Amino acid sequence: xxxxxxxxxxxxxxxxxxxxxxxxxxxxxxxxxxxxxxxxxxxxxxxxxxxxxxxxxxxxxxxxxxxxxxxxxxxxxxxxxxxxxxxxxxxxxxxxxxxxxxxxxxxxxxxxxxxxxxxxxxxxxxxxxxxxxxxxxxxxxxxxxxxxxxxxxxxxxxxxxxxxxxxxxxxxxxxxxxxxxxxxxxxxxxxxxxxxxxxxxxxxxxxxxxxxx
Amino acid sequence: xxxxxxxxxxxxxxxxxxxxxxxxxxxxxxxxxxxxxxxxxxxxxxxxxxxxxxxxxxxxxxxxxxxxxxxxxxxxxxxxxxxxxxxxxxxxxxxxxxxxxxxxxxxxxxxxxxxxxxxxxxxxxxxxxxxxxxxxxxxxxxxxxxxxxxxxxxxxxxxxxxxxxxxxxxxxxxxxxxxxxxxxxxxxxxxxxxxxxxxxxxxxxxxxxxxxxxxxxxxxxxxxxxxxxxxxxxxxxxxxxxxxxxxxxxxxxxxxxxxxxxxxxxxxxxxxxxxxxxxxxxxxxxxxxxxxxxxxxxxxxxxxxxxxxxxxxxxxxxxxxxxxxxxxxxxxxxxxxxxxxxxxxxxxxxxxxxxxxxxxxxxxxxxxxxxxxxxxxxxxxxxxxxxxxxxxxxxxxxxxxxxxxxxxxxxxxxxxxxxxxxxxxxxxxxxxxxxxxxxxxxxxxxxxxxxxxxxxxxxxxxxxxxxxxxxxxxxxxxxxxxxxxxxxxxxxxxxxxxxxxxxxxxxxxxxxxxxxxxxxxxxxxxxxxxxxxxxxxxxxxxxxxxxxxxxxxxxxxxxxxxxxxxxxxxxxxxxxxxxxxxxxxxxxxxxxxxxxxxxxxxxxxxxxxxxxxxxxxxxxxxxxxxxxxxxxxxxxxxxxxxxxxxxxxxxxxxxxxxxxxxxxxxxxxxxxxxxxxxxxxxxxxxxxxxxxxxxxxxxxxxxxxxxxxxxxxxxxxxxxxx
Numbered sequence: 048x049x050x051x052x053x054x055x056x057x058x059x060x061x062x063x064x065x066x067x068x069x070x071x072x073x074x075x076x077x078x079x080x081x082x083x084x085x086x087x088x089x090x091x092x093x094x095x096x097x098x099x100x101x102x103x104x105x106x107x108x109x110x111x112x113x114x115x116x117x118x119x120x121x122x123x124x125x126x127x128x129x130x131x132x133x134x135x136x137x138x139x140x141x142x143x144x145x146x147x148x149x150x151x152x153x154x155x156x157x158x159x160x161x162x163x164x165x166x167x168x169x170x171x172x173x174x175x176x177x178x179x180x181x182x183x184x185x186x187x188x189x190x191x192x193x194x195x196x197x198x199x200x201x202x203x204x205x206x207x208x209x210x211x212x213x214x215x216x217x218x219x220x221x222x223x224x225x226x227x228x229x230x231x232x233x234x235x236x237x238x239x240x241x242x243x244x245x246x247x248x249x250x251x252x253x254x255x256x257x258x259x260x
Numbered sequence: 261x262x263x264x265x266x267x268x269x270x271x272x273x274x275x276x277x278x279x280x281x282x283x284x285x286x287x288x289x290x291x292x293x294x295x296x297x298x299x300x301x302x303x304x305x306x307x308x309x310x311x312x313x314x315x316x317x318x319x320x321x322x323x324x325x326x327x328x329x330x331x332x333x334x335x336x337x338x339x340x341x342x343x344x345x346x347x348x349x350x351x352x353x354x355x356x357x358x359x360x361x362x363x364x365x366x367x368x369x370x371x372x373x374x375x376x377x378x379x380x381x382x383x384x385x386x387x388x389x390x391x392x393x394x395x396x397x398x399x400x401x402x403x404x405x406x407x408x409x410x411x412x413x414x415x416x417x418x419x420x421x422x423x424x425x426x427x428x429x430x431x432x433x434x435x436x437x438x439x440x441x442x443x444x445x446x447x448x449x450x451x452x453x454x455x456x457x458x459x460x461x462x463x464x465x466x467x468x469x470x471x472x473x474x475x476x477x478x479x480x481x482x483x484x485x486x487x488x489x490x491x492x493x494x495x496x497x498x499x500x501x502x503x504x505x506x507x508x509x510x511x512x513x514x515x516x517x518x519x520x521x522x523x524x525x526x527x528x529x530x531x532x533x534x535x536x537x538x539x540x541x542x543x544x545x546x547x548x549x550x551x552x553x554x555x556x557x558x559x560x561x562x563x564x565x566x567x568x569x570x571x572x573x574x575x576x577x578x579x580x581x582x583x584x585x586x587x588x589x590x591x592x593x594x595x596x597x598x599x600x601x602x603x604x605x606x607x608x609x610x611x612x613x614x615x616x617x618x619x620x621x622x623x624x625x626x627x628x629x630x631x632x633x634x635x636x637x638x639x640x641x642x643x644x645x646x647x648x649x650x651x652x653x654x655x656x657x658x659x660x661x662x663x664x665x666x667x668x669x670x671x672x673x674x675x676x677x678x679x680x681x682x683x684x685x686x687x688x689x690x691x692x693x694x695x696x697x698x699x700x701x702x703x704x705x706x707x708x709x710x711x712x713x714x715x716x717x718x719x720x721x722x723x724x725x726x727x728x729x730x731x732x733x734x735x736x737x738x739x740x741x742x743x744x745x746x747x748x749x750x751x752x753x754x755x756x757x758x759x760x761x762x763x764x765x766x767x768x769x770x771x772x773x774x775x776x777x778x779x780x781x782x783x784x785x786x787x788x789x790x791x792x793x794x795x796x797x798x799x800x801x802x803x804x805x806x807x808x809x810x811x812x813x814x815x816x817x818x819x820x821x822x823x824x825x826x827x828x829x830x831x832x833x834x835x836x837x838x839x840x841x842x843x844x845x846x847x848x849x850x851x852x853x854x855x856x857x858x859x860x861x862x863x864x865x866x867x868x869x870x871x872x873x874x875x876x877x878x879x880x881x882x883x884x885x886x887x888x889x890x891x892x893x894x895x896x897x898x899x900x901x902x903x904x905x906x907x908x909x910x911x912x913x914x915x916x917x918x919x920x921x922x923x924x925x926x927x928x929x930x931x932x933x934x935x936x937x938x939x940x941x942x943x944x945x946x947x948x949x950x951x952x953x954x955x956x957x958x959x960x961x962x963x964x965x966x967x968x969x970x971x972x973x974x975x976x977x978x979x980x981x982x
Binding site for chain 1: 297298299300302304305306307308309310311314333335336492493782870871873918
């Protein structure tokens with residue numbers, strides 16, 4: 048019994064150690080993450096998405112590659128105009144977020160992205176999807192803020208939602224701008240858990256603040 | 261442990277010793293030889309791979325050796341797997357990607373069918389549209405009357421009058437199970453609304469002809485309603501309006517995949533009738549109390565178990581003057597029970613199974629007084645019931661082609677008890693079976709071939725009805741479809757005839773030919789449909805009950821919907837031209853039936869004003885006059901008179917508000933704003949010298965209400981539900 052237990056502990060700790068220190072994984076992720084915040088083309092995001100997907104199919108226990116694939120879909124969605132493609136992007140983002148969430152439940156970052164994906168569904172077809180995804184988007188965002196009140200991306204998503212939602216559905220550009228400014232301050236002090244943990248969004252936040260002037 | 265280390269070490273060494281680099285490269289194209297840009301090329305279980313460039317080309321180096329799996333993925337295309345053997349040097353692959361399944365690009369069967377669904381991409385309407393129509397007044401049937409092929413000026417009779425068919429020729433199904441009494445109890449010459457709340461349903465298919473072999477006993481059309489699945493969250497709602505009160509609650513247990521809910525509604529028109537004068541003298545103001553209960557539970561294997569129960573008690577009584585100078589009093593007390601239990605799920609991933617059972621019963625207690633001539637006051641008790649089971653198994657072949665096999669069994673009873681005519685009752689055992697395939701010959705061409713066999717123990721007859729539909733996609737947005745089929749139906753009110761003639765006639769039959777062209781692009785839909793319908797074996801009642809009635813209907817219909825041209829404005833226009841004649845029931849010769857108008861047109865308009873948080877809707881219905889029976893005419897002039905044309909302008913407004921945590925919608929709706937005179941027909945005195953006019957109970961109908969909901973923002977749906 049003792050031996051088995053020992054073996055288990057050894058295996059788990061060995062595994063954990065492996066996960067944290069697999070240098071090739073960290074290295075590849077770091078390389079792929081380079082320049083993420085400055086991409087402005089569909090092609091650019093597609094290339095990153097593909098790279099994260101390749102890492103993800105190799106490192107099946109890691110949530111970050113799955114998370115970043117979903118992020119790329121969200122960013123491509125914003126640049127895409129074809130409704131059929133947008134729909135496919137929504138579906139793909141949902142798939143990868145579900146995987147990330149099952150690998151790492153109750154993570155504030157995943158919840159922000161899930162909230163963003165829900166908003167994408169609304170934008171796709173507000174009349175039809177608004178009822179279902181509207182409350183879902185705000186619920187997911189609330190949960191994200193609960194899980195990590197210092198997450199600047201959650202505050203930014205709150206700001207964006209308030210800023211872009213029409214007034215009759217609860218939008219408020221003034222409050223939206225306040226949140227974006229608050230997010231800006233939070234970005235300044237935010238420290239990611241590691242070199243490969245989410246640390247994007249400042250450029251996006253600045254861009255929307257620029258529009259809000 | 262030591263061994264493990266050793267193994268790892270030796271692996272490492274072997275890697276180092278035999279490391280050789282292979283260059284993998286190639287070009288990715290699609291079927292039309294266009295380069296695919298941005299495809300992901302990867303070597304499975306490694307980090308190695310690349311993204312195809314603007315010319316579809318890619319290359320990457322890998323240290324892996326031996327047999328490996330190369331995987332190529334691209335959004336919207338099928339994944340390609342290629343086995344490669346890496347031995348250094350280079351490997352060239354030039355895969356061709358095939359476009360994946362995409363609902364938007366598939367042809368669909370569209371002849372005779374209007375579908376409202378959130379789940380399917382290409383539909384004419386969305387479920388919300390069913391109730392976003394000013395003239396509909398929150399009634400599913402009212403909304404369907406804005407579609408081509410239906411009569412709009414049928415305010416005197418229940419039902420949908422489709423393409424020259426009577427109201428009884430258009431049955432309603434819920435989750436595949438027949439509803440025998442889909443309308444509230446009504447009094448003669450005043451149509452009632454549909455019983456069921458439109459928000460119970462996630463999808464609606466309204467067929468105006470040529471429908472699937474899954475359904476029977478409707479010579480004109482079927483309306484198929486599909487109930488909602490699990491809700492997203494627990495909700496509650498309260499409503500208060502000029503006609504009544506309502507309360508609803510629904511609880512969701514997400515982890516159990518279970519939702520239970522119910523609604524209670526009380527309607528009383530007495531206060532409204534005090535304020536707005538009605539033409540007939542309502543001796544008993546319409547009053548209804550209804551309860552609904554529903555349960556939805558996820559079961560294993562993607563299954564869903566649903567129960568829906570409905571009970572309603574209603575009463576209405578009125579008194580009108582007859583053309584003879586007499587007085588006609590009528591009072592009905594109605595109780596209606598409807599239950600429906602269904603299960604659907606997958607069997608071994610290949611078969612989709614739908615099972616259902618339903619029991620319903622309708623009781624009417626009627627007091628009628630016709631104090632003229634030989635007719636005396638009478639009181640009736642009329643009831644009917646339906647017990648049914650139904651099962652359908654669908655087998656999929658590939659992504660689209662499927663075969664359905666199914667059967668149903670209905671046991672129907674009718675009881676009739678009159679003080680003057682005594683008692684009678686009839687029973688019918690009605691089994692039916694069908695088989696049907698949706699055969700996708702290519703993604704552009706689909707054929708639906710089906711046959712339905714039925715038997716009625718009451719009629720002691722059987723029939724087999726073939727049905728065929730074809731659809732061909734001409735381009736990205738347009739397609740043509742064709743439908744043909746036989747549609748059988750028992751006579752309605754067999755009970756009444758049986759009591760008079762002691763004999764039961766056989767099935768009546770209609771044959772449909774439909775040709776449809778439809779063009780859907782982004783937010784515009786254009787549709788034109790032509791049809792020809794031939795009736796045979798219609799039941800005549802002039803002396804004996806015989807199946808010797810005949811008739812035809814033909815026509816052309818247009819539908820245009822546009823959400824794009826005017827910013828924020830959504831509108832549609834329907835136009836139907838109908839030419840129909842039939843000899844049935846007591847008709848002496850073929851004539852245009854009393855429920856058919858030759859030209860019907862509808863305009864539906866909707867706009868939302870964000871600044872004032874107010875939505876506005878407008879509907880204009882127009883129909884040419886309907887034939888009416890004039891006893892002063894000779895037989896050659898039978899039904900040759902026409903009522904005046906029908907006009908109806910309806911408007912609605914909604915104001916949205918948030919009070920604390922609940923969402924509130926204030927609603928104002930007015931039907932027939934302009935107060936135009938609407939005549940549905942005339943009733944003559946026995947000597948033909950005098951007549952009375954059949955009109956709505958009041959010129960206008962005004963509705964004011966407030967709907968509050970919590971848990972979920974239901975403002976949008978309430979806007980539309982009025």
